[in-house]
Amino acid sequence: MSSPSAVRSISGGGAPQSIISGPPKPSQSPNNGDHGQVQFPALFAIDATIEGTTYQLPHPDQPPIEILLLDGSIAQLFAGKIVLRGQTLEVPSNIPSSQPIAVGGQTVTVHPGESKEPKKGDDGDNSSGGGLFAAVGGLIGAAGSASKSVGNAAVGAVNFASGGTGAAAGQLAGAFAGAASGLSGVVSSLNGIQKAFPLGELSQAGMTSFIGAANLGRSSIDTMRSMGKLLGKFDSLKPDVQQKVRDSLGKFSKPDGDMLKAIEALKAFEKFRWEAEVPKTELPSPTAPPDQTKSAENTKTTSMQSSRVIASTSAMSSSTSAASSSATPTSTARPLTYYIATKWGNPVETFKKFIQELDGGAGNADVQEHRQTYKTSLNASHALDLQAKYPFLLYVYTDEGYVGDLDSNNNNEFFHAIPKQNRGEASMSHTNVLHAKRKAPLSVSSRLLPRNLLPEDQGAPYWKKMVSSPFRQSPLQPVSMDPPYLADDSGGKDTTIYIIDTGFDVSQPDLDSSQRTVETYFVSNDVAFTDEYIANMRKFGRANAAPVIAHIGDDSGHGTKMATIAGGKVHGIAPKANLYLLKFMGHWNSEKAAREPDRLGKIQPMALTAVFDTLRLHVTRRLRVNKDAKSVINLSWGVDTDPTGAGPIIEALFPEFLDWCENFKIPIVVAAGNDPEKNLHDKIPQKFGTKDNLIITVGGVRDDGTLWPGTTLHEPGQAGSMSVWSPAMDVVVPGPGNGPNTGTSQAAAIVSGLVAYYYANRELELLFHGDPSVPRPSEDIKKFLTAHAWTRIPQNMLPNDHLGNRLDNLNVVYNLARGDPAHTEFPCAWSPLQVVSLRKRGVEPAAACSRMRSTTISQSVSTSTISSVFDGISLPDCHR
DSSP states (O other): OOOOSOOBOTTTOOOOSOSSSSOOEEOSSOOTTOSOEEEOOOOOOEEEEETTEEEEOOOTTSOOEEEEOTTSOEEEEOSSEEEETTEEEEOOSOOSSOEEEEETTEEEEEEEOOOOOOOOOTTSOOOSHHHHHHHHHTTHHHHHHHHHHHHHHHHHHHHHHTTOOHHHHHHHHHHHHHHHHHHHHHHHHHHHHHHHOTTOEEEHHHHHHHHHHHHHHHHHHHHHHHHHHHHHTGGGSOHHHHHHHHHHHHHHTSTTSHHHHHHHHHHHHHHSOGGGGSOGGGSOOTTSOOOTTOGGGGSOOOOOOOEEEEEESSOBOOOOOTTOSOSSOOTTSOOEEEEEEEOTTOOHHHHHHHHHHHHTTOSEEEEOSSOEEEEEEEOHHHHHTHHHHOTTEEEEEEEOOOOOOTTOOOOOOOOOOOOOOOHHHHHHHHOEESOOOOOOOOOTTOOOOOOOBOOOBTTSOHHHHHHTOOOOOSSOOOGGGOOOBOOBTTTTTTEEEEEEESOOOTTSGGGOOTTSOEEEEEOOHHHHOOHHHHHHHHHTTOTTOEEOOOOOOOSSOHHHHHHHHHHOTTTOSSTTOEEEEEEOOOEEEOSOTTTSOOEEOOOOHHHHHHHHHHHHHHHHHHHHHOTTOEEEEEEOOOEEOOTTTTHHHHHHHHHHHHHHHHHTTOOEEEEOOSOTTSBGGGEETGGGOOSSSSEEEEEEEOTTSSBOTTOOBOOTTSSOOOOEEEEOSSOOOOOSTTOOSOSHHHHHHHHHHHHHHHHHOGGGGGOOOSOTTSOOTTTOHHHHHHHTOEESSOGGGOOBOTTSOBOSOOEEOOOOTTOOGGGTTSOSOOOGGGOOOEEOOTTOSSOEEOOOOOTTSOTTOOHHHHHHHTTTOOOOOOOO
16 A cells, blocks of 8 residues: 555545556557556455444545534544544455444444446446447536535535525535435446456547546545534534534535535536447448347447537537537538528518529428528538528527437426427427307406405415515514515416426426416427437447327426426416427437336427527417417526537527517526526626616525525626525425426426516505616516515625625525615605505505506596506506
């Protein structure tokens, strides 16, 4: 055993002396073009259980790890020994099974570390080179997820180190436990790969990335398990031990601490070009069919071939095919399949002339009145020039088929079969109007109807109570003392919430369509999948991969939960709102349904285009029936701006769509994101938000009103703008699957429901403060929303972001059910001709707006006169 010169400890956070566990063995027969192949070092995986918690011992070439125990003492973990309270417990080099070790009153149990071996290929063989690279590729998604979980925990650690409470300690303990669990799964799989492929070879760079993730992962797991245990019992610890915990968290989470090093190692593993490691003889030709005899092609893997934007309104780049040895496209290069869309409103005749000039109309066209799309084969050099020549084109792109993590199973969904057809027909076929009976909109001169607040709901979840809690001056009371949930009975009625997501389980009671309209739309497979995407899945691990029959279903639960939170009949913020549920992705399987579930594809620009166009046409039809029809769009997702992925082409879609939404005053509620290491300008559509446009970007708070640490924040001076905050932690509603209940997705869905609630509560149209910065909902819903949101914690508790900038506020949205005490100078409504009278509801300290028959107005004033005074405002159903 080598003697390390540095100790990775809670006091120093020293860097490891070597990132490679043991000297890698040079390959005897490196492949041509490789800069020297190295074999895996001997696997070292030994765990030790100390006082009920299991820790992973470091590799012999790695520094020891120090962990803090409940009594404040420090245990040192070496590869071959454990130093515990002054006693040295020697660990045998060969541990075939669990065995206790006791010395001087100190006892630990050592046992073989977990090694999750990769699944065998379809032929039962897992020894080929393809199997190795399939197994490594299958971990990419897990490594990325683990880095985010550790990052979230690190942000929480930084905040807690500066003075967190016992309640915050419990929350951070949960974050540590979850992050340690995810990271442990990655390290276990890395161990399993070494075990399954003892003679496996990687390049020096590949081996460094692989072993670095394993070694730094182990130390971070031990750190989080130790700290998680201490945080879970924080209130019972002695004061000096509590301080040690804070100090340790501060050092672990600093830039050169173990947690940040582990994050960097995991990201390096995730972004490493593993496809370059595959021996060249194992990569099938782009034009050749997959070799069905290779077991390597049937193992789970990931293709790293990324979507490449050839031309868009926002970015242009060149593309190379998998077979090309040149990065510069030439006129003689193999033709690629390109997908082309025109801008909205392009004349059909202009499009027809274009395709005749392009290729004589040899491709597949979908010709609609407002937009046309085209699929054809072109050389890359030809495609690069198209948008410059034809400015009416929205985008031109080819998809080289980024497959993603084929071992992950984040989204699983189902539905009925439909014939393949053009988008205009598909829009009708895919749309399922569950309840289409509509009532005529209330006119300005309608007879006054009774309106009541719903009964207070003491049993409502915290997140509902939080949004109905009125503004308070300091000193603030804890959020746990919020009054019962209170809401107006209008419930979003006659407003439509458009939810664009990955699928919906419309059998859920919350999505019942009685007394309202619930409609669904899902994209067809011809736009949900490209030929290249399917071909690459077949090349890299799924020889029989094919799209499943398109459907609206949602086994993962994400879309269903967003719809339920926003407009669920039982649990929603706007239970009477109409819903239009739009699914914008498809599912695939390898035609072995008994062996694996359906898997979600990726976001395809053509699919998102179809969804946006369907939404536009639906809104247009509604506005023809009722010019005052109100809508809100929920996007609880985002796309990285990474230029090597689909980001640029997705980005090209949004400006046109956003302009249309602005024109029709339709707010778009977007989740800020769940990656605290990134900022809003790194995400689409989040980067498009400004203070004044109708993108409402929603950050997350915890159940005590403090920042939910997983929130993606705005970086000052960069694109994007955080609008409001909303509960993001443990927002639990019914839904299929085991999807998370925490995140800014949930926060955004709450706000979408609240926007619909505001629109339907027409009393709020009378809530004019005399201040143009607080307009009526129909004039500027975003300003109205932000004007009534408020921060639930003292200003001195506002945290810093990861760049050290203190947040200005954590203004949580409020439904105004208990009046508007934040604007006491204008407590309620402007009252032309004293038509509007104000009164308090129940025992509330501030008046909410209610329109009643006024005793101060002459009986000769007619309804039509009153209507003309309000100059087109849709008067509400009101209290008599």
